[in-house]
Amino acid sequence: MTEEFYFYDQTALLDRLSKGLNKRGQEVVFLVGAPMSAPILSGKPGVPGVEGIIDLIRHEFDDDVAQVAALNQALEAAGPNRYQDAFVFLQGRRGQQTANEIVRDAVLAARVFTTGPIPAIVGNSAANDDSYRLIDLDNRGWVLSPGTEALGKLVTSYPDRFGRSILTTNFDPLIEVAIQRAFGNYFRTTLHADGNLSQTEGTGCHVIHVHGYWYGSDTLHTGRQLGQSRPRLKLSRL
Numbered sequence: 001m002t003e004e005f006y007f008y009d010q011t012a013l014l015d016r017l018s019k020g021l022n023k024r025g026q027e028v029v030f031l032v033g034a035p036m037s038a039p040i041l042s043g044k045p046g047v048p049g050v051e052g053i054i055d056l057i058r059h060e061f062d063d064d065v066a067q068v069a070a071l072n073q074a075l076e077a078a079g080p081n082r083y084q085d086a087f088v089f090l091q092g093r094r095g096q097q098t099a100n101e102i103v104r105d106a107v108l109a110a111r112v113f114t115t116g117p118i119p120a121i122v123g124n125s126a127a128n129d130d131s132y133r134l135i136d137l138d139n140r141g142w143v144l145s146p147g148t149e150a151l152g153k154l155v156t157s158y159p160d161r162f163g164r165s166i167l168t169t170n171f172d173p174l175i176e177v178a179i180q181r182a183f184g185n186y187f188r189t190t191l192h193a194d195g196n197l198s199q200t201e202g203t204g205c206h207v208i209h210v211h212g213y214w215y216g217s218d219t220l221h222t223g224r225q226l227g228q229s230r231p232r233l234k235l236s237r238l
Helices: 011-022 051-060 063-076 079-094 095-106 125-138 148-155 174-180
Strands: 030-032 165-166 186-189 205-209
Touching: 051 063, 051 079, 063 079, 079 095, 148 174, 148 205, 174 186, 174 205
Parallel strands: 030 165, 165 205, 186 205
Antiparallel strands: none
8 A cells, every 4th residue: 555645835834843832842853855955056055956966977977978878868768766867877887985976076065165185085995084074073164054054053942842853864964063053962873774773872963864974884875775674773763
């Protein structure tokens, strides 16, 4: 049996998050995705959307006209799953590490400056991760959308109501940056496979990246990856 979902409008959401919560002490767990990190306007800093990511993948094959043509042909037949099909194409020809590099480049597009030269990735060396960790923690250089900035303020101002856990399918650190800028605390769990969320403890908001992170882990994109069985995650309690 196919499960059907009904999506309420903005008015219903605002009423539920304001008047509804005033009447009942319920905890809210946000699940946010790519639009939270996207550029506010074309040409502005932010993590590229679907077409921007596809362009990054296409640039990987700039030196091979035949592969670019094959990618374009695959995308024409992809229908609504252009993003996933583009990564299927990429992984078949370049592998998971290149997919991770594409994500890294996309996330770094949300910065206005860096702490220094960004090193080239060579394999999965710990030295690379240390360099990216410094950039990750340099929260002054990241550009936040108004929505992400507001989320950080909600988490910090109303920790019991909004600030216990946030789920995100994004690979970037922008939620964590928003919490820090609002003078709050967070701890992070990164999952690119199965895992139990109760194994991670810390002070502040628990930010859970369910599809991986921009460094230090693989990143999930294709239908096969996203549809993998994750029983321990499913049974986790937030």
